[in-house]
Amino acid sequence: MKKTIGRRERITFPEWDLKNVIAKIDTGAFTSSIHCTYCEEKEEEGKSTLYFKVLDPSHKKFKDKLLQTQNFTQKKVRNSFGQEELRYKVTTKVLMFGEEIEAEFTLTDRSKMKNPILLGRKLLRERFLVDVQGIYLSKKSKK
Numbered sequence: 001m002k003k004t005i006g007r008r009e010r011i012t013f014p015e016w017d018l019k020n021v022i023a024k025i026d027t028g029a030f031t032s033s034i035h036c037t038y039c040e041e042k043e044e045e046g047k048s049t050l051y052f053k054v055l056d057p058s059h060k061k062f063k064d065k066l067l068q069t070q071n072f073t074q075k076k077v078r079n080s081f082g083q084e085e086l087r088y089k090v091t092t093k094v095l096m097f098g099e100e101i102e103a104e105f106t107l108t109d110r111s112k113m114k115n116p117i118l119l120g121r122k123l124l125r126e127r128f129l130v131d132v133q134g135i136y137l138s139k140k141s142k143k
Contacts, residue, residue, distance in 0.1 A: 002127060003097050006134030009119070012095040016054065021061050024115035025130050031077065031089065032123050035059075035116035036107035038066075039088055048072075050088055052107055055116055077106055080113075094123075097138045101127070 010020040023032075038053040050072045055062040075089045087106040094103045103123045110116050124130070131137065 002129050004131050004134070004137055005096070005124075005128045006137040007130065007132050008115075008135045009096060009138050010136055011117070011119070013092055014095060014100075015092050016067055017063060017065065018054070018061055021055075021117060022115070023117035023119050025124070026118040026120055027124070027130060029118055029120035030122055031075065031104055031106050032120045033077075033087075033106045033108050033110065033118045035110035035113075036088075039107050041088075050090065052088070052090070054107070056111060059116060075106060077108075079108075099127075 005025060007025050009023055009025065011023050012019045013021070034054050035056060036052050036054055037056055038051070040051050042049050042051060047070055049068055049070050051066055051068050053064065053066060057064065069090050069092075072088055072090045074086055076084050077087050078084055085108070087108050089104055089106050091102060091104050094101050101123065110118075
């Protein structure tokens with residue numbers, strides 16, 4: 001059975017040590033995205049490793065933690081202004097409604113946007129229905 005989520009939800013990224021971060025639900029976006037302050041691909045011992053930092057120093061959940069992964073690709077994405085850009089895409093786990101979900105996020109500069117995290121249709125599909133009047137319904141469902 002699909003769970004109902006609101007237009008904003010609190011999510012946790014256990015692998016990135018980020019808890020209860022606010023994310024905006026965006027049914028217009030296919031892939032989820034997260035604000036990235038630093039991103040660099042390095043070749044080490046014949047393997048490409050992506051180093052990155054998520055969120056912004058002004059964000060109250062910012063950890064200034066250098067994350068790294070070899071599980072990444074690049075993807076062409078049409079941004080909110082209709083322009084195509086090439087972004088890194090990483091895979092990580094997120095916790096919502098007490099359920100662990102493997103999810104893909106593109107890394108992008110969202111500093112001019114109100115919400116540093118967007119959850120797109122790929123993550124939502126087959127799992128959630130969106131109640132646009134609600135917010136933080138995952139928290140309310142635990143009560």
